[in-house]
Amino acid sequence: MTKIEAIIQTSRLDAVKSSLHEVGVEGMTVIEVRGHGRQKGHTEFYRGREYTVDLIPKIKLEMVVSDEIVEKAVQAITGAARTGKIGDGKIFLTRIDDAIRIRNDERGDAAL
Amino acid sequence: MRKLVSKIVLLFVCLSTLACLAQSAGADARIAKLEQQVLEAKGSADNAWMLVSTALVLMMTGPGLALFYGGLVRKKNVLATMMQSFAMMAIITVLWGLVEYSLAFGSGTSFIGGLQHLFLRGVGAAPEPDYAGTIPQQTFMVYQLMFAIITPALITGAFAERMKFSAMALFMVLWSLLVYAPMAHMVWGKGGLLNAALGGRFPTLDFAGGTVVHITSGVSALICAIYLGRRIGYPHEPMPPHSVVLSFIGACLLWVGWFGFNAGSALAAGSLATSAFVATHFAAAAATIGWIAAEWLRNGKPSALGAISGAVAGLVAITPAAGFVGPMSAIAIGLIAGIFCYVMVAKVKARFGYDDSLDAFGVHGAGGTIGALLTGVFATSVINPIFKDAQGNAVASGMVEGNAHQLLNQFVGVLVAWAIAIVGTLVILKVVDMTIGLRVTDEHEIQGLDLSQHGEEGYYWEASAS
Numbered sequence: 001m002t003k004i005e006a007i008i009q010t011s012r013l014d015a016v017k018s019s020l021h022e023v024g025v026e027g028m029t030v031i032e033v034r035g036h037g038r039q040k041g042h043t044e045f046y047r048g049r050e051y052t053v054d055l056i057p058k059i060k061l062e063m064v065v066s067d068e069i070v071e072k073a074v075q076a077i078t079g080a081a082r083t084g085k086i087g088d089g090k091i092f093l094t095r096i097d098d099a100i101r102i103r104n105d106e107r108g109d110a111a112l
Numbered sequence: 113m114r115k116l117v118s119k120i121v122l123l124f125v126c127l128s129t130l131a132c133l134a135q136s137a138g139a140d141a142r143i144a145k146l147e148q149q150v151l152e153a154k155g156s157a158d159n160a161w162m163l164v165s166t167a168l169v170l171m172m173t174g175p176g177l178a179l180f181y182g183g184l185v186r187k188k189n190v191l192a193t194m195m196q197s198f199a200m201m202a203i204i205t206v207l208w209g210l211v212e213y214s215l216a217f218g219s220g221t222s223f224i225g226g227l228q229h230l231f232l233r234g235v236g237a238a239p240e241p242d243y244a245g246t247i248p249q250q251t252f253m254v255y256q257l258m259f260a261i262i263t264p265a266l267i268t269g270a271f272a273e274r275m276k277f278s279a280m281a282l283f284m285v286l287w288s289l290l291v292y293a294p295m296a297h298m299v300w301g302k303g304g305l306l307n308a309a310l311g312g313r314f315p316t317l318d319f320a321g322g323t324v325v326h327i328t329s330g331v332s333a334l335i336c337a338i339y340l341g342r343r344i345g346y347p348h349e350p351m352p353p354h355s356v357v358l359s360f361i362g363a364c365l366l367w368v369g370w371f372g373f374n375a376g377s378a379l380a381a382g383s384l385a386t387s388a389f390v391a392t393h394f395a396a397a398a399a400t401i402g403w404i405a406a407e408w409l410r411n412g413k414p415s416a417l418g419a420i421s422g423a424v425a426g427l428v429a430i431t432p433a434a435g436f437v438g439p440m441s442a443i444a445i446g447l448i449a450g451i452f453c454y455v456m457v458a459k460v461k462a463r464f465g466y467d468d469s470l471d472a473f474g475v476h477g478a479g480g481t482i483g484a485l486l487t488g489v490f491a492t493s494v495i496n497p498i499f500k501d502a503q504g505n506a507v508a509s510g511m512v513e514g515n516a517h518q519l520l521n522q523f524v525g526v527l528v529a530w531a532i533a534i535v536g537t538l539v540i541l542k543v544v545d546m547t548i549g550l551r552v553t554d555e556h557e558i559q560g561l562d563l564s565q566h567g568e569e570g571y572y573w574e575a576s577a578s
Contacts, residue, residue, distance in 0.1 A: 044352065045411045047421060047471060048458025051350040 001096040001112065002070045006061045007035070007089040008081040013059045019080035020063070023072045027112065028063040039087035058089065064096050066109045155239075155246040161381035162244075162251050168372025169258035173197050173265050176369050179362030180424075181269055184470050187354040188560025189273045190570040196268040196280060203281060204261045207288055212260060213253050215293040217243065222305040222313065225297050242302050242310065244379040255376060256296070263292055263325045269470030270333030271340050271550075274557050277565045279550045283540055291332065291536035295324050295529060306525050308498055316525025317491050317498070317509065317518065319388065320377035322432025322484040323529040330477020331533035333468060339541050340550055342467035344557055356417050363420035367396055370427045374434035387495055388434040392427065395434075395446035399426020402450025410458070418454070425453035425475050429483030433490060436498070436509060441490035445483060453479050481526055488522035 008016055013030070020028065034055035041054035065073050074091055082088055101111040178194040185193045204212070209232055218225030229235055232253065240249040264284040271280075298304040299318050306323075308315035318324060345351070353359060375389035403422025404414035429449030430442055437445065457474035468474060491510030493499065499507045499515075508515035544550055551557075556564035563569065 045407075045413065045415055046352050046417055048407075048410075048454070048462070049347075050411075051352055 001064055001099055001109065002067055003062065003064050003094045003096050004070070004073055004077070005092045005094070006077050006081070007033070007058050007091075008061065008077070009083065009087060009089060010057055010059050012081040012083070013061075015080040016061065016077055019076040020073060023076045024069060025063055025065055025073050025076070028061055031060040031062070033058050033060045037087070037090065056087070064099055064112060066112055151246075158244075158246040158380045158382075159248065159251055161385065162247050162255055162376060162379065165372035165376025166251070166255045166258055168369045169255070169262065169376065170201070172366050172369035172373060173258070173262045174201050176362050176365035177262065177265050179358045180366060180420075181272065181359075181362070181470050183355040183358030183360070183362060184269075184353040185272050186351055186560070187570060188562055190354060190358075190562065191568050192277065192561030192565050193268070193272055195277070195566065197265040199277075199281060200261050200265040200284060203285065204264065204288060205257060207285060208253075208257045208260050212288055212293050213256065215289065216260070216296040217253075217256065217301050219302045220297070222303055223298060224294050225301050243300075246380060252379070255379075256300075259321055259325060259373075260288060260292060260296070263321075263329050264288060266325070266329040266472055266476055267333045267336060269472035270337040270468050272469040273561060274340060274343050274551050275336075276548070276550060276552050277561075279544050279548055282548065283544050283550075286540045286543070287332065287536065290540060291328055291532055292324070295328050295532055298528065299324050299525065306528060308521075314521050314524040314528075315499070316484070316521055316528075317436055317487050318432040318484065318525065319435035319487075320374045320431045322428070322480045322487065323525050326428050326431060326476040326480025327484065327526060327529035328533045330473045330475070330480055331530050332537040333472030334466065334477055335534055335537040336541065337466050337468040337473065339538070339545075342465075343469065344554060346467045347462075347465070353417065360416060360420055363424060367423055367427065370396070370431075374427075374431060378435055384435055384496060387438075390439050391434045391437055391442035392430050394439045394442040395426040395430030395449070396423045397426070398443040398446030399423060399429065399450035399453075400446075402426070402447040403454045406451050406454040407458075421457070421471070421475065422450040422454065425449045425479045428453075428476055428479035429486065431480070432484045433487040436487060436491035436496050438492065438495055441492075441512075445486045445490065448486065449479050449482055452482050480529075484522050484526050484529075485519070488519035491518065 006016070034057055036054055036056050039056060041052055041056055044051045044053055061077070063073070070093065077091060098107060099111040100107055174197060178197040181197065182190045182194040211227070211230055213232065213235070214227050214229035215225045218228050220226035235249050235253050237248045237250065239245050239247055240252060243249070244252050264287055267287070268280065298306045298312070299316060300307060302310060304310065304312050306312045306314050306316040308317050316323060343351070370392055371389050374392040375385045378385035378388055400419050400422040403425060404419050407418040408414045426446035426449050429445050433442070433445055453475050456478040457471045461468060461471070461474055487510065489511045492513045493506040493509045496509070497506030499509055501507050510518050541550065552561065552564060
C-alpha cells in the first residue's frame, strides 16, 4: 500500500478528481493549504502599505492506494494537474504499514 | 311714520355693523389659529427630519464605524474593536444625559457651559430658540448626543489592538468632559468663543463638526498612538485587514449616515438642509476619485479599501463646510481632501513611523483640518448668510466672496481644536496610565483582545461545531 500526497494548483482540483475516478481511485482527502516551492508570491496594497504574500493557496490531496495502481494514479494526477508553469506542484509517495476500515474491521488492500 | 322708518333704519344699521364686527373678530381668531397650525406643521416637518437625522448619525457609529474599523483589524481583535464603538453608544449616552449636554450647550463662559441642564432639567418639548426654534429642545439634545457618541469612537482607531477596555472606557469619559464638551461649547454653544452664529469672538465656520468632531478626535488619536506606542510587530510584520468586506459595508453606512450628520446640522427641513445634503454627497464622490487616482498612479491599481477611505476623507472634509458652500466647491474640497489624506496615510505616516492603526489622524485629523481651512476659502453667503451687518444684510462669508479675513478665524478655530486635543489628551492619558494602565500586556496583545479582554471569539468556524 502506498500513500500518495499531491500538492496541486487549486484550479486543477476538479480535473484531477475526475481523472483519478477514471482509474479506479475512489477514496481521497482534500485539504486547503498554503505554501510555495520556487513560485514567487504577489504583492497586495492596503492604504499605501505593501505586503508580500509568499504563501500561496494550494490544494493537497491524500490517498492510499494498492501498489498495483500507484503508477496509474500518479499518471492520472500529473496528466490532469500539469499546466507547464512553475507552481504546478509535487507528488510524494510513502509506504503504508496497514489500513483498517472502521465500519467492519477489514484490513489491508480490502480496506482501501 | 317717518320716525318709525328712521328708527328701523338705525336699528338695521346698528345690527349689521355689529354683525360685521362679530364676523371680523371671528376671522381674526381663525387666522390666528391657522397661523398657529402652520407653525406647528413646519415644526413637525423640521422635527421629523431631525429625528431621522438623529437615527442616521447613530447608525454611523453602530454599525457604520464598528464595521469600518472592525474589518480593518486582525481577526483576533474584531469584537474588541466593534465593542469600543458600541460601548460609546452606551456610556456617552448616560454621561450626556447626566451632565455633558449641560456642559456643552448650557449657558456659562466662553469656554464651557453651566449646570442648568444637569440631569436634562429644562430640556423638554419647548424649543430652545438660540439653537433651533422650531423643534423641541429634547430633539436638539438627542441629536447632539449622537455627535458626542461618534467623536470618541473615532479615536479608538488610533490605539486599536492594544488598549485595555477598562482604560479606554475611563479615557473616553474624561475626554468627553475635558475636550469634547468645551470644544462643542466654544463652536456651537451659547456664548462660545468660536461661535459664528451667536457672535463669538473668533467666529469659526463649522457647520457640522469639522473642528469639534474630526480635528479633536483625529489629533487626540495621534497623541494616543504616539503615547501608547506601536503594536508588537509593527511595522515589519504584515497586518492586513481581516475583512475589507466588513469595512466596505461600514463605509457605505457612514456615507448614508453622514446625510444626517451634515444635512441634519441645518436643524430644520428646509433648503439649507438640501444644500448641505448635496454638498456632502458631491464631496464624498470627488474625494473617492481623488484618492483612487492618487493610488492608481502610485501603486498601479485602484483598491477598494482606497476608494472607501477616500470617500470617508471627503465626508470628513466637507463636514465643516457642508452648509456654507455650493456643489462645485464641494467637489473641489472633496478632490483636495482625497489626495491630501491619501498622502498623509500612505507617505507621511510611514515617514514618521507612528502606529495610527486605523488612520484616525490621517483621515479625521488631517481631513478635518484641511476641511476647516477650505471652509474659510469657499464659504459663501449666497448659500448661507451667516454673517450680517448692523442693518441685518448679509455680508461675505469666505475668501472667494471677498472675505479673506475669515481664513484667519478658521485658523484660530483649528488651532484651538489642536491645542485642546493635545493638552487634554496628554493629561488624561497620563492620569489613566498612572491609575489603571493603558496598554494590555504583550501576552494579551499577541493572544488577541477578543479573547483576553472579552473572553470571546468573533468567528467560531470549527469543523466540530456542526
